[in-house]
Amino acid sequence: MDFTGKKVIVTGATRGIGYATAEAFLRAGARVAVNGRSQASVDAAMATLGSNTVSAPGDISKADVCQAMVTDAVEALGGLNVLVTNAGVFFRGSIEETDEAAWDYVLDANLKGLFFCSRAALPALKASKGNIVHVASESGLNGYAETTAYCASKGAVVNLTRSMAIELAPDVRVNCVCPGAVETDMARAGFAIDGDEEAGLDRQRSQYPVGRIGTPEEVAKAILYLASDDAGFINAAALPMEGGATAGG
Template structure:
């Protein structure tokens, strides 16, 4: 299997896309470290998985740089770092408070940088891979989420800089999902004045006419980390159903 003998850390992996990534890495032979913000989230995720000695969990608030560094110290040897954790809160630019901006940047950009830096010696020893999970918001300027768009755009830049500086020892790739059936999207739909209309609108963005499942995005992320993608680095993979190719929102 592609990941026999490999160790993978997936941040933000107690639910949604991250949880689907964990499941797929396990199916393909990897040993996976599950991460959540709180220990109870991690425990709940592990309890829902088949008992497997290849899985362990860690808890850390990635908005806190010291906790990011503490997480890195728990990891040990590492082959793949998947920076999947993210935070998203809608707010018009005139109504975006500084604390929302700071938290969005901290989780979506600063944490991947801190973890990449702290885990670099381990990744270099294993000729490893960093996969950052971005968003179509890195390319499209969605109204009402300026902090998120800025953060995901910065993550693309971080990915390319990592690829340039760390080659040929470590590859770095950014996978950018489009609309995906996650808690994040469901919360956005539920908060809309007309949730049914909001759901239809989300589904209208991709050229494929529907939102993605977390499992579909996980396939792209695991591919990026696999030997099949060994000639890819600095790449931005738009796993968005064609949202950025043919439509603008």
């Protein structure tokens, strides 16, 4: 896929799926604004991502930070073709353990931040006839115990994708990816069994029809496809990429 000269913002690009996505866009010729919570984490990622990047630090769980971060990034890039709203957090706990702080922690990053980054990017995306790819989750398609706030946030992203796509057509396409477990820091910590991260990942691997979990690079490739002109007729899609886990069985 060719993104030569295209301008892209990736939120949460300092590690995991976001980092792999930034890397893939750069390899395809794009210029990428790298968002992460802190300047230090953004600087560290940019040191290995290379020179075709611009710095876009900011905690996207706050609406005013989303607005400022996106406005500055669009100015630094000189426009915008693609917004990837990838930044997100995970919380595992029973419903009783999900207090207001945990709820706000998850929903503010995974849903509110995603919405307000999108909203801030609209003038530039409408001007370029660009598109948005949200990173939802398999947890937005299925319900799972002990991750109620996370599942609620990702389910909301799936339907927000449809709603935004209808409102913004034909100017701006909006799609989302719904990955199953992907080998990143989030999955290692989030699925650990009594602190044993490898045991947690093994249990995840055994639960997927394909006998493994995903890689950040696989998710990045799907994001690039949805963002590309090749996917010009794809709008409002929620792409499951979970080895068939949500298909039934």
